[in-house]
Each structure stands twice: as structure tokens, then as C-alpha cells.
Amino acid sequence: MNKHRICLIIFFLTIHCSLALAQTPSLPTQWTKQAKEVTVPFPEYPRPQLERSDWLCLNGKWDYMGGKDIADAFNPQVPVSFNNKAEQILVPYCPESLLSGIQRKQEINMWYRRSFEIPSGWKNKQVIIHFDAVAYHTTLFINGHNAGTHAGSYDAFNFDITPYLTTGKNTVVVAVQDLNDGRVPSGKNGPRGDYTFCSGIWRTVWLEPVNKTHVEDIRLLPELANSRLKVIVNSTGEGKVTAIALDSGNEVSQAEGAGGASFYLPIKSPKLWSPEDPFLYDLTISLKDAKGNIVDKIKSYFGMRDIKLGKVNGVTRPLVNGKFIMQLGLLDQGYWPDGILTAPTEEALKYDIQFTKNAGFNLIRKHMKTEPQRFYYWADKLGLFVWQDMPAIWYQNEDTAKTRTEYRKELKALIDEHYNSPSIITWVPFNENWGAFDVKEITAWVKQYDPSRLVNGNSGFNNNPSYQKAYGDPGNGDYVDTHIYVGPYGASVPDEHRAASLGEFGGVGLFVRGHMWPVANNAYDYEPTRARLTDRYVFLLDQVEQLMKYKGLSVAIYTQTTDVEHEVNGMLTYDRAVEKMEIDRVKAVNEAVIKESYKLAP
Template identity: 70%
Template structure:
């Protein structure tokens, strides 16, 4: 073979290898019923991403972007200029992370990620300010518009917005996003970190979109229900201007109030319909911003739920009270992982599926474990009537470079609370889990309570457990819960201590192998049952024990592990691909409802003046 033919042979061989590799990357290890739809989607997640601050006009930027990534690519950490996309450019499907099969990349720990796409501003937006919104980019993001640096953000679990108006030009515009994520455990990363259990998630992993606004616009709103005074507290963040807030029950105007930005306003809600898992009623809300001539410069649509959460005494036992009544919280540990999208659900339908299943199975609580979700997750929790405990994703090396790592944790914890503050379904913040990355737990528990006194705080859920590589922080002694994790449990759960309610933050974890529906690794659980019937029997027995602990030991919360199998874990009620219900759901629902009903009956035993 001559040299020319030999080189031709090598080039053909290399091309075929690349095709095979690309083809293999597109084959999901464990597909879900939504995998194909997601892969073929031109624009994934076309629903407006932010339901509590919604505008009529917007442009979704999800879809195929040009992509370059890897440890050898130019550093994406706070670059001063964008890279060239001339060579070795791939396509990535945003908002799926490059580690996922849905993204079209499926490579682990890229570290440096560069994204590029073009767009044109609609003619109707002429003269408007243009805001680009990112729901989440892990971890450090830098935005370039038409070659110029437009802004940056640090934090993998909170949204951010950048005004890009001055960088735009007529016709086609190009944006480049540099995302840097070393996954070294010194920023919040939860199960997605170097000491976590599962596949990493990096880069853009939630929606990206544009929206036009006037020079004076509503940057943010803060909503706080006050059922004691039959009113909603509203705070609008914007330049000094007049605002009008109108609350609706369906199409009927309930109340409206006018005032100024930058100050708290109070909308009267006469005889409010209270939000609860049994009756998740939501009021609609419209907020308009006007200039000194009375012209409307911005209008957003929102919603709110009238509910209250606090601790109180029920027959001498400290318990959490929802709208002044004890509701036994029967929940699922929900890690929100997907075999095709990793931290990103493949579709809106898939995101909703887990939540509707949770409700169908008789649970009234989700503990969102070690991650946040897109805001539409919380919208559906609000809509369906699912209480939410929201964890803060852990850091892993809190004792290294403490001035930096601990400050980053505090900053991103504060950002998470601000980001999700308006959702009525969220009733508890969980700063730390099982001592992972824990530091200054007592101080941070009090700090979170100060940031948001309207909710409960569980400072160190499962303080009785601890990784072997660090010293346990233990029970902070403050906050609203005494919280232990007992596997399999539930016996041994904590008891109320006179000032805090008793919570079983995790228990259960009983596994069942389902052939053909497991992640292709060695799978495990805390205990096992051989059949669906036996697993259901075991669950019913555990919940019967939970009821006894609630009635006679003061337990107020029980959170079963877990909603779905996750990679190497087979202790879900659903398989990881959501294809198989591993228990008899009617029996699960019946025992859950029985435990909640028994909790409701405790309210009836209270003296008349306490009800």
C-alpha cells in the first residue's frame, strides 16, 4: 500500500471510529419513556421557566448550541475574552449537562465548557432593554455577547440575569458562555461532588431565555403570606416608581393596593382560602409598574398561597403546625436524578411525573435532597399540594481554605433561599445533611432562621450519622427539629425535646432488584425484599410503626428513602427509569393516608381554646 492510500485508509478508519463513538454516546444506558422525545426536541422545555414572575414576551434559547469542552480546552474560569470556535466544534443540546446522554456529549468532568449560539432580536422588541436569564449554570459562568464580556456569575444552583442591551447589534447576535466546574468539592455540589455518589453535572443544566423590558422594570418580587392578619406582604425590587398589586381568585378581583417600590405593601385578603396539601388553593397576582405620568412600564403575573408554618404545642407535644393545625408529614426523599438527564429531567412531563406519583401514593411531603430544581418544579409542588423540605447542596472540603470555601457556601445558601423564597410549598430549609460539609452548624441554623423567619429550619438533618473522614458536628441544639436518620428504622427515631419537634429525616431504604431496569453497576440497599408483595408488606409494617411513634413518642415527620432508584441504589418505590412501580401503590396510599388521618385526629384532642 502506498503512502497516499495508507493515509486515506487511516482517515477513513478514524472517521468511522468517530461515527461509532458518537453513535454509542447517543445510546442511553437506561432510557426512560421520555428519552427519545427529549433527544429529538428542537427546543426543550418550552414552558415559561419562572411562573412567579412571568412576562408575556420572551424567547427560549434552549436547543442546539455549538460546544467545546474538556480539561485541555482553554480555561473557562473568568476568561477575559472568548475562544474561537473554528476547530473541533460539537453540538450540545441545552439545557442538558455535557455528562448526560441527552446533551449529545456524554463525557464526565469536562471542567472547561464553552457554549455558542446566535439569535436575532424580534422586531417588536425594538427600543427595549434585553435581559438574558439563566436558571442554573454549574459553577462559574462568564457571558460574552458579540465578543464583549457582558457579565459573570458564580453558583451552580441559583438563577441569574444579565442586561445585554448595550452589546447587541442589528441582525444576528452571537453569545458565548464559558462555564467552569472543577468538581473539587470546595463549592456546593451535593451528591454531584467528588465524595458524592453519582454522576457529575456541570455547565448549563437549566433553561436559558431572553425577555424584553423597559428601562424601568421589576427586577424581583418577594411575597410573604400573613394569615394571622389576613394579608399578603409584597415587596417589589425596582427603581423608584409606583406599583399596583392586584390579587385574583380566578377572574374575580379579591383585593388591590398601590404604593411605591422599595417598601413593603400589604394586600388585604378577607377570609383567605388557606393553602394546604388537601386544598392547594393559589391566588393569582398581577403587579404593574408605572412612571410619574401613569404609564405602565412593566407588568408581571404571579401567584401566591396563603399558609403559615410554625412550631406549636399539640396536647403538650411540640409539633410543626400548618395553618395552626398539626399535619403529620409523610414524605419521600427525592434526589431528582435521571438516567438520561442526570440532574435535569428529560421533559416537563417527566418532571411532573415524579410529583404526581408522589401525590398518588398518598405522600404529602417531598424532601428535595442535595439539589435544587427549576422553578417549575416548585410551581407544580404549589399546584399539587406537596410540602417541600429544601436541602442545601453540601460542600465536601469545608476545612480546607476555610475563608473561601465557607464564604462560598454561605453566599450560595443565601442565594438559594432568595431564589425560592416565594414558593408556598417550601416549609423547611435544611442547611446540612448528616454532617456532610458541616461547619458552624449552630450559627448557620440561627442565620438561616434570621434570613427567613417565616419557615422552619432543620440545621443538621440526620446529625446521628457522619462520614468517616471528618469529625461530627452533631446536634446543633437549636433550630426547629431534633432529626435523626434510622436505617431501616423507624424505631430509634428522635423525640421532641420541649422546644423542637421530632423528625425522622430518613428511614427505610429497603431494596428490590428489578431486572432490566437498573443502572449497569453493582446495586445495593440498606435491606432487601425478594418480591413486590413482600416489599409492600415491609413498607406497610414500617408505616404502622411510624404511626405508633407519632401517637406515643411525639414523632411529627417521617421521610422514606426514596422516590426512585438512583444509579447504584435500588431502594426506590419506582425504578430509576420510572418504568416499574416496585410496591402496590394502592396499599402504600392506604397506609400513608391512615397515618396522616391519625395525625389529624390529634388536633381533635386539643382543648377547645387551642384549636
């Protein structure tokens, strides 16, 4: 057999094996098959707190070209020419994931293309294209025209593409470059992170028609002390705003204001939002032009709750709606074996939240990433507190004018995007000194920017990566927070102005054959059986209760909701197929500790 023929055979065998590998999940979930077969993934309206009736989902199959040798995708002036090398990618799954159909690591340059037609009912409307998250630098082309750029990995953004549209078929091309160099916010999804990298489009892409004068965004702030909701509606163009609060379809209150200015919606004898009773009011907002015509109408919701520090028997503690509730939670990393940063389906996205609730926890610490708006909707609706981390940068001391500016920009965007969710009660700018800089100043800025929530400036300040000097305890914010593995003894104690939090503890592992990621697996400690692991958890919670009662501890967050790749310390396996503890016993001890916290009221 000649050399040429041998090379051809090897080439085709390599391609065949690569394709077969790409179609074989290392660890499928119960949702993998459905996600791979559906025509339009995530067909649900993606923005529950600013909802319009008319929209078009662009999720599904796109043409795709990617890799180091593909045309540079950083701020290109013209779109690349797609040829017969183009593959098909399933949006919104990142190209590193199984569900995308690509499953290659570290593409760097990514080019996406698809066509669409504007519905006939959108005539004379402005058309907005929304990207709920793309990592990292995005350039948009509509029918060959450059329609805008955006830099960021975790925040939603949009462009008005009306000037570039034509009748009939329109073509959108998206160029994305993600260097994975740790110099932008990336969290665990970076060069010093622990898990598979995720780049490109990884949340929903969608179109929406609006009038020239329309609502751009809203800001809702419950004020329990004054029995009212503060409302700000930012709009394009001037207009009068009418807000109506509803309870089960019945009008509770109505108020009017001007676009861009704050006004108040009275809520007499408000029903309060809490994990025990997560009551949500419906909200409609109408925008009228100068002639009194309604030019935009949206649906939203809100919860009446507040969170602040106070003294309980002389101890500084967080108070929700005026009372202390022990916050017991899970560290929730939000990774998936088939979708990486993207849950395979809406049902899967909800699953982890429902599991946490069913297991008797009242808190999720969303660790080192943000989620789509619908994640927070389910937390709001089902009733779970959320601590929201800011994804870390890794090389904060290199090119500081750029890296630190990118961090601050995305931190502000994160707060703005998720401001209205009643479930979010604490912002966490830094974790274990990762990428830490100006922690004291940034903690103070977050507190000033959003005084309605608590701020944990450097969760686990007692831990630090070996390659940098620890910033340590910033000394301000609302929490003194340590991480203790396995713990919980050694946890921080409150001071005069800050409550005590055990931001991470536990991390006890259990090997479950057939349900582990194909790498060397590890945990902080291990138990040999499900029963023994449950016994260990119950014992840890008994200790947490002692710390709560006698040492002033107010928050305890167990690591973690699920196994994640090499880590086998989850309450669920990574594929969500096996509950690794006896959940009825977990629920019983969690509820018992929370119930004991009610007795601490003076």
C-alpha cells in the first residue's frame, strides 16, 4: 500500500473517530437526548421581569467555523466568507460542549451564521437582537453591515438592527474571540479555573420588535418601612408611565410617573416574600406617548422583602423582613457534563433549584458565574435566597488599567441585570482572594451602588492561592466570612458591624461508580457509603447549630450541590442521576437548624 493511500486512510479514520467521539457523551444527563434532538433549544421567553408578548427565538442550528487558524474574530471589519468548511453548531451551547455538536477545546476564534425573516406583523417596528451571554469579544454583522461590538462573558447585551434589515431573508454573522487568558472576568471558566473552558455563545439569542419609544429597562426596589415599591422605568423618548400591581389578577395598586424618574407604587399591608412563603406580585407597566397612546406594555413581577443587619440578643445578624433566619445553603457551581456552563434544558435549569429546596436548604450561593434570568425567576418563584458571586479575573496585577477596568465594568453590569430579583440578598465581589484588588474600595462601592442588599467583600478571605499575596479581610462590608474544610469549627465570629458567615464548608466525597467524570476524582474527605455520608452531614449540621446558638454564626454554605468534573463532593452526582445522601434526613436536620434560629429572636 503506498504512502499517499495510507495517509488518506489515517486522515479519514481520524475524522470518523473525532465525529464519533463528539456524538458520544462522557456522562449524559436525563436531558441530553432531548436537548440534542430539539429544533429550538430554550424556547421559553428569556427575560421574565421585562416580558413582551412578541418575540422570535434564534436558538437552533447555525453555520459555524472556529479554531486558532480561522480568520481573526477580534473586532473584524467585514464578516468572514463561509465555505464548505462550515460546520453546524447548536446555539446556545458553547463549542466546547457535547450539546453544541462541535466539542472542541479552546477555539479562540468563532464565527456563527444563520438567516431569518422578519415576521410581517413587525412592519414599522424597530427590531432589537438580544444576546443573553457571549464569551468574550463579540462583533455583530447584519447583511454584511457591522452592527456593533460588545466585550463581556456573563452579561446580556443587545443591538438595534433595524437600519440593516431587508425584506425577506436576512443574514446574521457573529464573530467572537475568547483568548482564555485570565485577564477578563472568567471565574472557574479560565486558565486557573478547575473545569472545562466555555467560550462563544452560551445563552439564548433572540429578536424583539419595539416602537421607537419603548421601555429599555426597569428598576424595582421594595420599601417595607413605607409599604411601597419604588419604580424607575428607563425608556427611549419621553413618555408617561403607568404601573399596576396585581395579586392573583386583582389590582392592588396603580401609580403614574415619568420615564427615567422614580415614582412609588403603594402596597398596603404587603404580603412579604421569603423562602417560607415566596409570594410574588404581578406587575404591568405601560408607556404612553405625548398623545396618550400606549406605545409599549410589559409584564413583570416583584417581591416585597428587605435584608439588612441588626442585633439579635446583642449579636450582629442578617435580618430578613425584620427577623433572623439562619441561612443554610449549597455552593452551586452550575456546571453540566453535556452543556458545561449551559444547562441542557429549562427543566434541567430548574432541577437543581428544586432539589435544593426539597432538601430543606433556603440558600444558593451561585459560585463564580451568573445564570440566565430564568434561573433567578425560579429562585424567586420557588423561594430560595441567592448569594451572587462575581466571576473572578486571574491576572489582576497585569496590565491593571485594562484588567481591573474590565472587572469593574462587568461587576456593575451584573448588578444592573439582576437587581430586580427578590431572591438575591447578597453580592460577593471576591472569593478566596482570587483576582482580588482594591477589595475594601470595591466592597464599599457595591454597598453604595446597591444599599438594598448585603455585601460579602471577600468570601473565605482566610484562603489564598499560592501564586499571590493574600488581600485578606477587607474589614468592611456586612460579613466576616471564612471557608473551613471540612469544618465547621474554626468559622469566623461576628464583630460589632458584621455578621459571621461560613461561606464554604464540608466538601465530603462519595464515589459512585458509573456516574463520575472520566478523570482522577477527589474531595476534601470521603465516606464509603450513602448512609455514612448522610451521618457525616447530620453531624456537621449539629455542629453548625452549636455555632449558630453560641458563637453567633448566621450563614453556613455546604460544598456542594453536585459533583463537578473531578470533584465528587456533591449531594448529587454530576449527571444528576444519583442522590448521594438520604435526602429526607438532610431535609430534617436542615429544617431543624433553621427552626432553632427562630428562637433566637429577642
